[in-house]
Amino acid sequence: MDxxxxxxxxxxxxxxxxxxYGLAVALIMLSVYLAFAFILGLAGAAGGDxxxxxxxxxxxxDPGLFVLVAAGxxxxxxxxxxxxxxxxxxxxxAVASLLGGRPIPxxxxxxxxxxxxxxxxxxxxxxxxxxxxxxLLENEPGINAFAAGYAPSDAVIGITRGAVRxxxxxxxxxxxxxxxxxxxxxDMRLNIRLMGVLHGILLIGLIGYWLLRSSxxxxxxxxxxxxKGNSGAQIAILGLALSAIGFVGVxxxxxxxxxxxxxxxxxxxxxxxxxxxxxxxxAGALKKIGGAYAGSSIRERHAEEASHFFFANGLSSxxxxxxxxxxxxxxxxxxxxxxxxxxxxxxxxxxxPAESASAAAPYAPGQSVSAxxxxxxxxxxxxxxxxxxxxxxxxxxxxxRYSQHLLASLPPALQxxxxxxxxxxxxxxxxxxxxxxxxxxxxxxxxxxxxxxxVRQAAGALAAPVxxxxxxxxxxxxxxxxxxLKELAPDxxxxxxxxxxxxITADERVDLFEYTLYRMLxxxxxxxxxxxxxxxxxxxxxxxxxxxxxxxxSCLAYRGVSDGAA
Numbered sequence: 001m002d003x004x005x006x007x008x009x010x011x012x013x014x015x016x017x018x019x020x021y022g023l024a025v026a027l028i029m030l031s032v033y034l035a036f037a038f039i040l041g042l043a044g045a046a047g048g049d050x051x052x053x054x055x056x057x058x059x060x061x062d063p064g065l066f067v068l069v070a071a072g073x074x075x076x077x078x079x080x081x082x083x084x085x086x087x088x089x090x091x092x093x094a095v096a097s098l099l100g101g102r103p104i105p106x107x108x109x110x111x112x113x114x115x116x117x118x119x120x121x122x123x124x125x126x127x128x129x130x131x132x133x134x135x136l137l138e139n140e141p142g143i144n145a146f147a148a149g150y151a152p153s154d155a156v157i158g159i160t161r162g163a164v165r166x167x168x169x170x171x172x173x174x175x176x177x178x179x180x181x182x183x184x185x186x187d188m189r190l191n192i193r194l195m196g197v198l199h200g201i202l203l204i205g206l207i208g209y210w211l212l213r214s215s216x217x218x219x220x221x222x223x224x225x226x227x228k229g230n231s232g233a234q235i236a237i238l239g240l241a242l243s244a245i246g247f248v249g250v251x252x253x254x255x256x257x258x259x260x261x262x263x264x265x266x267x268x269x270x271x272x273x274x275x276x277x278x279x280x281x282x283a284g285a286l287k288k289i290g291g292a293y294a295g296s297s298i299r300e301r302h303a304e305e306a307s308h309f310f311f312a313n314g315l316s317s318x319x320x321x322x323x324x325x326x327x328x329x330x331x332x333x334x335x336x337x338x339x340x341x342x343x344x345x346x347x348x349x350x351x352x353p354a355e356s357a358s359a360a361a362p363y364a365p366g367q368s369v370s371a372x373x374x375x376x377x378x379x380x381x382x383x384x385x386x387x388x389x390x391x392x393x394x395x396x397x398x399x400x401r402y403s404q405h406l407l408a409s410l411p412p413a414l415q416x417x418x419x420x421x422x423x424x425x426x427x428x429x430x431x432x433x434x435x436x437x438x439x440x441x442x443x444x445x446x447x448x449x450x451x452x453x454x455v456r457q458a459a460g461a462l463a464a465p466v467x468x469x470x471x472x473x474x475x476x477x478x479x480x481x482x483x484x485l486k487e488l489a490p491d492x493x494x495x496x497x498x499x500x501x502x503x504i505t506a507d508e509r510v511d512l513f514e515y516t517l518y519r520m521l522x523x524x525x526x527x528x529x530x531x532x533x534x535x536x537x538x539x540x541x542x543x544x545x546x547x548x549x550x551x552x553x554s555c556l557a558y559r560g561v562s563d564g565a566a
Contacts, residue, residue: 024201024252025077028245032204033069035241037062076207081200088192091527092132092149092156095192095309099146100300101135101158106419106484112164112352119169119176120157121483123275125476126403127180127395130524131483132157136164142294143167143285146309147179149188153524158309162294167285168353174272174282175311181271184394187264191309198253198305205246211239257308257325265326269336277397283336286312290329290344406476411465414477417458421488424481425451425496426458428521430466431474432503432514439507446502451495478517485521486528493529497521 088094096103104113117134124131129152137144140160149155157179167175182188214235272282289296289312296312303314308325326332333340407415417423429447434440447456469477488496500521504514539545 020252020256021197021201024249024256025074027252028077028201028204028248029070029073031245031248032073032242033066035238035245036069037065038241039238040065073204076203077200079200080203081196084199085193085196088196091151091154091192092147092188093154093528095146095148095195095306096135096156096158098302099137099158099298099306100139101137103487104134104136106487107416115169116159116164116172116176119173121480122400122403122407123173123176123180124483125407125479126275126399127184129155129183130520131479132183133483133486134159136161137298137300140298140300142297142299142314143289143292143312144296144298144314145175145179145311146306147182147188148192148309149183150192151189152183154527155183155188160298162292163285165352166288166292166347170276170278170281171285171288171353172281173276174278175285177272177275178268178282178311180275181268182264184271185264185267187268191261194257194308195305198249198256201249201253202246202305203249205243205249208239208242208244208246211235211242214239254325261308261325262327265332266335269332271394273336275395275397275400279336283333283340286329286333286336287340287344288347290333292347403476406473409470410473410477411469414462414465414469415480417462418477418480419484421484421492422454422458423462424484425455425488425499426462427466427477427481428485428496428517429455429459429499429503430462431478431517432500433463433467434507436507443503443506446506447499450499450502474513475516475520478520482520482524485525488529490529493525497525 104117106117108114108117113136120134121131132147132149132152132155135156135158137158137160141162142160143163143166145157145159145163147155147157157176159175163172163175182191269282273279276282296310296314298310298314307314310326312329313324313326329344330340330342414427418427429451433443447459451459466477485493485496500518504510504518510518542549
């Protein structure tokens with residue numbers, strides 16, 4: 001199944017979600033109406049002639065009451081959904097923060113954290129997407145991970161402390177590749193919408209719980225004051241009814257999650273094997289989950305609403321076997337490793353893989369890209385029109401190997417600089433310096449007037465390594481630096497952006513590299529420092545874009561050759 005099929009499947013899942021959502025809301029409205037009708041019937045019987053009420057029972061169907069109750073219920077559900085969607089507008093960062101994650105600093109000295117960042121970096125560059133921030137769920141001993149966001153540009157990877165400590169580099173690579181599959185195939189956007197939608201459904205039960213507690217306090221107050229009246233009892237009954245209706249919401253929430261997520265986990269497992277060409281990696285991670293004392297459980301109180309995000313089941317619930325968001329571990333492992341017998345290795349809490357220190361070491365320096373291409377069979381990625389479309393959203397092992405060797409060829413000074421905010425700014429500024437000395441002098445004069453002293457000094461120290469960099473290494477280095485620049489303070493980002501714009505306009509023209517780099521910076525950094533604007537999907541087919549595509553491809557074809565006749 002290719003990238004475009006995955007996208008079509010994600011849209012079909014969205015349609016299924018809408019159907020179940022509508023069904024759940026309809027049943028909840030009907031249930032709330034029946035609860036109100038029952039309470040009003042009791043109130044009428046208590047306030048009037050009981051014998052007359054018995055002779056003339058309350059009609060089961062009251063259109064006026066139904067419209068009123070249905071409108072109120074719909075308002076509550078949609079309001080709850082809108083509130084949750086708004087609270088998640090920051091994308092992956094909002095989900096990671098909700099689950100108690102903290103960003104792993106790009107220049108971390110912790111070996112396990114460094115190993116994790118290296119794996120994410122390799123995979124992002126191999127896949128041709130921005131390097132996502134990595135959030136650590138510090139207090140989670142279970143082995144689990146997630147990817148969250150609306151699009152690759154605002155995606156984050158979340159990982160538990162248990163996974164960072166207990167998985168080997170190969171196993172970690174398998175887990176991260178699984179999460180990258182969710183990034184490629186539109187699963188993240190569906191997952192985050194699902195959180196918002198289900199919050200609205202569950203809100204009815206929360207209101208019932210609040211009413212029940214309020215009635216208990218009210219009854220206690222009236223008892224102490226020797227008050228009379230039965231309104232407290234009616235509120236208690238209504239609260240109890242709404243709480244029971246809340247279970248309908250819980251049932252449908254689990255049903256919806258199960259309907260849209262179980263099959264995607266099998267697909268993401270298969271994609272991870274395709275990406276890494278190492279089935280033992282992801283299979284080993286799943287086996288460790290089965291043998292670890294904490295398994296893949298997530299303790300955070302918001303784990304329930306985010307359960308469909310996780311790499312493996314994050315909940316310990318009696319519902320799990322009936323409406324699980326994830327297939328059973330043994331079934332997932334057997335699809336990857338048919339020889340699996342069902343025996344999980346026993347894993348202690350403090351177990352760490354023996355290679356954790358070496359796996360966290362920086363990429364081996366000193367190789368040129370030409371030497372890599374010559375010495376590593378199959379590392380060079382060949383591009384042709386027939387395979388280009390098929391590779392979109394489906395990177396293979398050759399892309400990952402090429403990414404690893406590409407990163408290994410970066411000078412250590414540039415690797416280290418790109419992983420801390422001052423050095424990352426200096427890297428970007430140096431990438432934009434012109435090869436023409438007169439323009440370069442003018443740019444450096446502008447920088448002296450614009451940027452702070454520490455960044456200017458770092459830029460001077462990195463000038464020679466960046467100038468000598470091979471062309472194919474420039475954008476990967478920029479990707480690494482952009483990931484670090486997300487850690488800038490907002491006021492420093494404004495200063496950095498002003499410096500970038502002055503460098504680009506110094507010679508009063510914009511070349512292709514400058515344009516590309518500037519668009520990358522705006523697309524991937526602006527949402528972190530400015531209020532993001534919604535980006536609705538406008539086209540689901542290339543058909544209406546055919547004229548624009550023809551123009552674009554014609555320009556590329558013309559620009560790609562120097563011979564006029566060709």
